Amino acid sequence: MDVAIIGIGLHRFGRSPDMTGMQQGASAVRAALADAGLCWQEMQFAYGGSQDAGNADALVNELGLTGLQFTNIWNGCATGGSSLHAAYSAIKSGEYDVGVVVGFDKHPRGAFNPQPKDWGLDEWYGETGLMLTTQFFALKTQRYMHDHGITEDALIRVSEKAFKNGSLTSTAWRQQALSYEEIASSAMVSDPLRKYMFCSPAEGGAALIICNADKAHQYCSNPLFIKAAAVRTRHYGSFEVFAPSQAMTVADAPTVTASRAAFEVAGIGPEDIDVIQLQDTDSGTEIMHMAENGFCEHGEQEKLLREGATGINGRIPVNTDGGCLANGEPVGASGLRQVYEVCVQLRGEGGARQVPNQPKVGYTHVYGAPGISGVNIITR
Amino acid sequence: MSRQVPLHEGLFTWPSSNPQLLGSRCSQCAEATFPAQPDCRSCGSRDTKVVELGDHGTLWTWTIQTFMPKQPYHSDETAETFRPYGVGYVEMPGGVRVEARLQANSPEDLQIGMRMKLDIIPFRTDENGEQKMTFSFSAVTEA
Numbered sequence: 001m002d003v004a005i006i007g008i009g010l011h012r013f014g015r016s017p018d019m020t021g022m023q024q025g026a027s028a029v030r031a032a033l034a035d036a037g038l039c040w041q042e043m044q045f046a047y048g049g050s051q052d053a054g055n056a057d058a059l060v061n062e063l064g065l066t067g068l069q070f071t072n073i074w075n076g077c078a079t080g081g082s083s084l085h086a087a088y089s090a091i092k093s094g095e096y097d098v099g100v101v102v103g104f105d106k107h108p109r110g111a112f113n114p115q116p117k118d119w120g121l122d123e124w125y126g127e128t129g130l131m132l133t134t135q136f137f138a139l140k141t142q143r144y145m146h147d148h149g150i151t152e153d154a155l156i157r158v159s160e161k162a163f164k165n166g167s168l169t170s171t172a173w174r175q176q177a178l179s180y181e182e183i184a185s186s187a188m189v190s191d192p193l194r195k196y197m198f199c200s201p202a203e204g205g206a207a208l209i210i211c212n213a214d215k216a217h218q219y220c221s222n223p224l225f226i227k228a229a230a231v232r233t234r235h236y237g238s239f240e241v242f243a244p245s246q247a248m249t250v251a252d253a254p255t256v257t258a259s260r261a262a263f264e265v266a267g268i269g270p271e272d273i274d275v276i277q278l279q280d281t282d283s284g285t286e287i288m289h290m291a292e293n294g295f296c297e298h299g300e301q302e303k304l305l306r307e308g309a310t311g312i313n314g315r316i317p318v319n320t321d322g323g324c325l326a327n328g329e330p331v332g333a334s335g336l337r338q339v340y341e342v343c344v345q346l347r348g349e350g351g352a353r354q355v356p357n358q359p360k361v362g363y364t365h366v367y368g369a370p371g372i373s374g375v376n377i378i379t380r
Numbered sequence: 381m382s383r384q385v386p387l388h389e390g391l392f393t394w395p396s397s398n399p400q401l402l403g404s405r406c407s408q409c410a411e412a413t414f415p416a417q418p419d420c421r422s423c424g425s426r427d428t429k430v431v432e433l434g435d436h437g438t439l440w441t442w443t444i445q446t447f448m449p450k451q452p453y454h455s456d457e458t459a460e461t462f463r464p465y466g467v468g469y470v471e472m473p474g475g476v477r478v479e480a481r482l483q484a485n486s487p488e489d490l491q492i493g494m495r496m497k498l499d500i501i502p503f504r505t506d507e508n509g510e511q512k513m514t515f516s517f518s519a520v521t522e523a
Contacts (some may be wrong), residue, residue: 127387128503139442
């Protein structure tokens with residue numbers, strides 16, 4: 001049984017000072033319902049998640065106490081991908097015909113401050129200042145650049161593209177394009193990553209209405225189809241966040257295994273993808289994820305970025321809405337924002353940021369602590 | 381002189397004239413991990429032993445932490461006295477890469493592949509005057 005996406009909704013990312021995170025989630029659900037032409041009372045189930053803005057199932061207080069099955073999902077920054085996977089499975093099983101996936105968040109300013117005990121670690125690891133996501137991404141990027149001949153030029157170009165795309169996206173947080181020089185001269189935060197190479201914790205909401213594909217045309221004229229949804233965790237030997245030590249043996253990252261699983265289920269390969277969303281908590285991560293998801297060889301990114309291959313008009317458009325770099329990262333919502341953007345592109349509704357030649361197949365990838373990846377493949 | 385105690389027990393042999401980092405090794409698959417834990421992350425066996433991982437290693441990757449982390453970071457620095465610190469993974473002879481603070485905090489002083497040595501250093505002084513000691517690495521200088 002196939003699964004269709006029949007409604008998409010976003011509450012704009014950035015800062016909404018007059019709204020709670022929960023209200024931003026409700027706003028996204030209302031937008032998705034309106035897009036689908038359905039009402040909340042017709043929803044049979046919901047999956048949702050948030051890190052800092054409350055239990056997703058409390059959304060029923062705003063949307064209506066209809067008695068539906070509502071399950072909260074929490075999987076770090078991969079929460080959105082995991083929620084969609086759960087909803088996809090609920091439809092696949094035949095138990096339900098139509099339901100909602102929702103993510104929202106509202107984080108305080110500044111870097112995240114995860115607590116060791118939540119991740120099975122001792123207090124000393126946090127106390128001595130080793131437990132920062134920014135630090136991990138810098139450490140991984142530093143080694144990757146060393147191993148694969150990537151230079152700072154590539155890091156700068158990823159950010160330049162992100163903010164350019166953000167400037168074309170009305171729902172993005174950062175809508176100001178930045179020049180190569182502005183990025184290159186911004187403050188060094190964690191070598192080799194500078195200020196404008198990191199995304200920031202933010203606020204926002206995203207929601208999807210999904211249904212049994214056999215019934216999709218009853219609801220809407222332009223359904224999209226989820227050809228694959230895969231979530232994988234780390235193997236022994238992959239280099240992941242919040243690791244006081246790592247093995248000398250090398251294993252494929254969870255992104256590699258999730259990506260491979262998704263392509264296998266969909267029966268297609270990276271060369272068939274027309275529009276791509278990759279987790280870009282920082283510019284180094286987007287570079288590594290290009291290869292981990294199979295869109296290029298390790299080390300090839302330098303040349304691809306110089307040629308503009310990942311731009312909106314390039315051969316493999318990546319993060320057409322500016323990604324996390326331009327939208328910020330409200331953890332619960334971020335993975336679903338990626339799916340929202342791919343749906344916008346496949347529907348041909350991207351406006352100034354529309355990928356040319358009517359893209360048919362889209363790809364989303366989200367990565368979260370302590371080594372979780374979620375991949376979706378979506379078609380027209 | 382104030383009393384010195386380890387910030388956390390079981391991370392390194394100390395006090396000692398030649399402190400060593402401690403980890404655990406699996407008796408089934410021989411994989412090592414830091415800090416020591418009763419289960420093997422590689423094969424799931426519960427047959428593990430605490431072992432010394434060494435006091436020297438090679439820098440595998442590094443960065444500089446330039447801003448003062450929020451809680452749970454717990455030093456005795458203030459926003460005014462905070463000094464950026466290096467962080468890296470060091471490949472130990474015991475067969476595992478260990479994440480650690482580095483004494484160097486300038487990019488010019490750090491390079492992948494450089495030889496590093498273990499230092500046990502004061503990290504913070506508590507209200508009762510006790511110095512909490514932690515592990516760190518510094519570059520081996522040519523003698």
